[in-house]
Amino acid sequence: MSSSTSSHRRSRSDHASTSPSTSSYGQVIERSHPPSVISGLVEEEPNEPQSPQSPTTDALDPIRDQVAQTIVLRAVRKAETIDGTQVGVVTTLPHSSGELFLKTIASHLKRTMLPKQESYLFILTLPTQGLSPVLVCSSSGNLAERAGLVLQSKFLNRVERHELRHGRWGALIRDLCTTTYDEAALWDAVRKAARHPIDPLVPPPGSRSITQILEHARARLERISPQQAYEELQDNTVPWSVVLVDIRPEAQRRTYGSIAGALVVERNVLEWRFDPRCAYRLPIADRYDLRVIIFCQESYTSSLAAASLHDLGMLNATDMIGGYAAWKDAGLPDEVEVSSTAPPTEGRISVPVENS
Template identity: 70%
Template sequence: MSRGRRTPTSSSRSTSSFGMEVIDQWRTIPSERFSELPSTTPTPADSDPLTPIREQVAETIVLRATRDAETVDGTKVGVVTTLPYASGEEFLRTVAAALEHATLLRQQPYLFILALPTQGTSPLLICGSSEELSERAGILVKSKFLNRVQQYELRHGRWGALIRDLCSTSYDEAALWDAVRKAARQPMDPLRPPPGSRSISQILDDARARLQRITPKRAYDELQDPMVEWPVVLVDIRPEAQRREFGSIAGALIVERNVLEWRFDPRCAYRLPIANRYDLRVIIFCQESYTSSLAAASLHDLGLLNATDMIGGYAAWKEAGLPDEVEVSSTAPPTDGRISAPADT
């Protein structure tokens, strides 16, 4: 049997799915009401000739889902999406029943979200090894999708819902994975860092390890060098209050931190005119070069690998006796704060 697979997103290593070739075999199965979605009552095999096919595909999906599932605090978690067809809600119940009878899942707690994304309203079913797990994940899903959840209920240990425009954006799949991961977390000491978390010192060190940071003098030299092959911009990301208190560098672009990525992403409609290429040299500074390191690393995530920050920030620039005004030979015309730092996006 042919089985398709979604391209994994940054939020998950795998999302199980199945192919259109198999679905086409039962497109004529009549659909059922949402109110029966969480039901555990199976359809009699002799009343539906396609039941064996449906059950076989469901078992295949379950094998794949359990193989690719993550383990969070001892609980197997996963997200399974299927392609739409006429009897999608019934098939979600079939997959749920197969999950509940899977030998591998009987050995430890599990929590899976089963979804059938369609245009308009889509059914979603959450099944776990306990009703508490299913309900906990359901509450998180309801919170993440807010007014898009049109109907929901908890029955027989399963949480079912109808969600508008499910998986219409990459956010939805990431939100589903986040819901099962967080619902599976065991109670913990609120003062104890959770697994995978990092202190701000670690985050800062990791960011700086990605950069080739430069001194204020080096930044000044690059700005004045007409032989540099790519455009160079000096960017002040400090808030207005700091610029008023400590001063500023005339000629530097003023792009406050909260809009930086939108202004320098070449793919973004709100980018600056100069941000139309990925080899752009963006030299960022703040007051003392802590926030600037994190900001430069964020630009690396966008693909601007020439971005860096100025060691010591504006304070070091002043200490080095560099001028309060610079003429940038390789950038777009100077831009004042009213143009380069518009309202939040």
């Protein structure tokens, strides 16, 4: 082993010996990370194996090596394939070997994937209190760099230091994996970085046009005509409340007119006002069988809005075919009587979302 690697290991051994913590796996080790940690993290391990007689050999090295092999085999089995690249996220338990153990995993991963001649991209993490080391290892430096850039954007103001070297991207991230967001963000970063560059004029796989989105939304609804909507509002025999909801912006209501008695809830706050689980819901939105009839000017936005309420569990929600324009064309009155159980409302006032 080279003198630089030996001195690097001696420095880590000295550091561990002065710590009150032991080197048992799973124990949280509180320690600071000098700037040299990042450089050491992205350095590759030497190809030649360490001699058993080397004075810097740690008694736990064989155990770490075996654990690293097991972690790699499990990670490869669970890996996803994105555009021909094997991707995954490995989170290890904190222990005293720290960044050295991540490098050991990276070396085993390289030796495992190299014979297969497959493209791969893995993010290796070791969450600790404070700053946590993260190592991105890949079959190409370009993939590692892309993943690093995505990580920087996802963990904004939390990446303390980072460096790209030898096809590896290493960094220290503050308070890693303290929330469910972090693990999801790590997976999202590795998936997005592995995607092949695409023609900006070609729709990405899995995307849908607005026409397709609209068709899918309407397939979920039992849409009704303006006349049917008017009759439902006048029917006092139904066991549930019925509300007519105008989601048009104020400018459209001023230009084309409105229906007095309809509940005005502009589109940007609709879900917050009709989610029974939300603290900012309307008083009437306290049950999931509420009949919500939504309309906009021509019934395009209203279909998407009604489908969104279905996602909240408001399965009685629907929209009015043709919107306000069809209501006017049908000669229906400009004023309706809202359901007897609906709360009084200022018909032309939209309540903004409150800050939580």
